[in-house]
Amino acid sequence: MSTPDMTKGLVALPEHNVALATRKVNGVGMDLLGPRTRHGLGWHRAQGNGAAGWLSRPDVRGLTDWAISENADATMTEINRITGTDADMSGWAQGPYNSAVASEDARQFVAAYGGFASVINMHLESIEVEGFYDDPIHDNTRRDLARWAASRAHDDGIAWDRYPIKPDGLTHNYGHREFCGVAYKACPGSVLWAYINGELIDRVQPILKAAQVGATAAKPAGPVYRRAPMPPAMKLDPMPDATMLNGVTFRLVNREFRVEALTGCYTSVGSATRSRSSLRPGDVVRIVYLHENNKWGIAAGGSRIPMAHLSEIVDVDQAA
Structure with missing residues (x-):
């Protein structure tokens, strides 16, 4: 041993x-x-x-x-x-x-x-x-x-x-x-x-x-990410005002949100599989489609993101 x-x-x-x-x-x-x-x-x-x-x-x-x-x-x-x-x-x-x-x-x-x-x-x-x-x-x-x-x-x-x-x-x-x-x-x-x-x-x-005692004990393996699939609606031009994913309606918002607390990015709604590194406080992310109950958003890159710690950047903020 x-x-x-x-x-x-x-x-x-x-x-x-x-x-x-x-x-x-x-x-x-x-x-x-x-x-x-x-x-x-x-x-x-x-x-x-x-x-x-x-x-x-x-x-x-x-x-x-x-x-x-x-x-x-x-x-x-x-x-x-x-x-x-x-x-x-x-x-x-x-x-x-x-x-x-x-x-x-x-x-x-x-x-x-x-x-x-x-x-x-x-x-x-x-x-x-x-x-x-x-x-x-x-x-x-x-x-x-x-x-x-x-x-x-x-x-x-x-x-x-x-x-x-x-x-x-x-x-x-x-x-x-x-x-x-x-x-x-x-x-x-x-x-x-x-x-x-x-x-x-x-x-x-x-x-x-x-x-x-592992072979790479001094260098623990980093996180493994999997690319989130892009919803078909996000490949269209123009994008439709609403789209259905897994029986749930997502509405088009295409707005920027500010991250208030560390937030994970996932491959699908409710999944534990990470699609990229977490968003950190102060980051800005563009949410393209928003879940009908506002709990999840789909980011521009396709990641599914819980909205609990995201706040929309209003027009006056964006202008500033």
């Missing part, structure tokens, strides 16, 4: 936005407890959407380090960061701690890193998966959660065949419920909890193995 290459940074994080919660107030949703060090990951389910913006508000009594959409767009946003300085915000993510009902893993974690409740928020990097407890999680989100967990696990020194167990013998993954008990809060809920304890492990181990 090859010796694992544990050089930090071999497993890249998934594409994500950075919108740090700079307006948070000490004692409201977070505490300034001193430098943080990551010793594991804390998993949560948001019970709604828009978690990144909501948790960043100064009046909200909570904060996780990351948030991600449960839908096909899989929009991931870093909203808090572990820097190892006194400026680190220990977000109110994992509380409250009740040792009487905590899991054995949770009790071991608290004992190992100080023996008091604050170490949970100080030393777990937390993520909020949007949606409600019983909502399904799209495969795109599952994929990016696995890449995020693999990147953190590798940098925390976990060999692929030991994941999710760290070198100190503790697990790398903790559900919120493990610290407070299910009677207080079922977070992260049945769907995400099952994923963490089964599918996540099956997805992360091959990622770690490819990076640590």
Whole structure:
């Protein structure tokens, strides 16, 4: 068996936005407890959407380090960061701690890193998966959660065949419920909890193995794209005012849109197959045809693009 290459940074994080919660107030949703060090990951389910913006508000009594959409767009946003300085915000993510009902893993974690409740928020990097407890999680989100967990696990020194167990013998993954008990809060809920304890492990181990012992460990393979088919209507001159694709009406708009957050480009509506690299905040894309419910657009090159984070550039903007 090859010796694992544990050089930090071999497993890249998934594409994500950075919108740090700079307006948070000490004692409201977070505490300034001193430098943080990551010793594991804390998993949560948001019970709604828009978690990144909501948790960043100064009046909200909570904060996780990351948030991600449960839908096909899989929009991931870093909203808090572990820097190892006194400026680190220990977000109110994992509380409250009740040792009487905590899991054995949770009790071991608290004992190992100080023996008091604050170490949970100080030393777990937390993520909020949007949606409600019983909502399904799209495969795109599952994929990016696995890449995020693999990147953190590798940098925390976990060999692929030991994941999710760290070198100190503790697990790398903790559900919120493990610290407070299910009677207080079922977070992260049945769907995400099952994923963490089964599918996540099956997805992360091959990622770690490819990076640590694969033939190209030092140069992980980049993403693979497939060209999106051009709708027949877009080959006509003039293009018709509307066209049908897979039984759904798309209307001609032929307008430019500004990208507000990292957005994937796909070969077909609802597909997980990428047609090109993601659009980044500030990019401008021309949408030729728009889905009848405005959720998807077809770009000039044929890519199918979710419209959730695109805003139309109005005439006055274009003139400027």
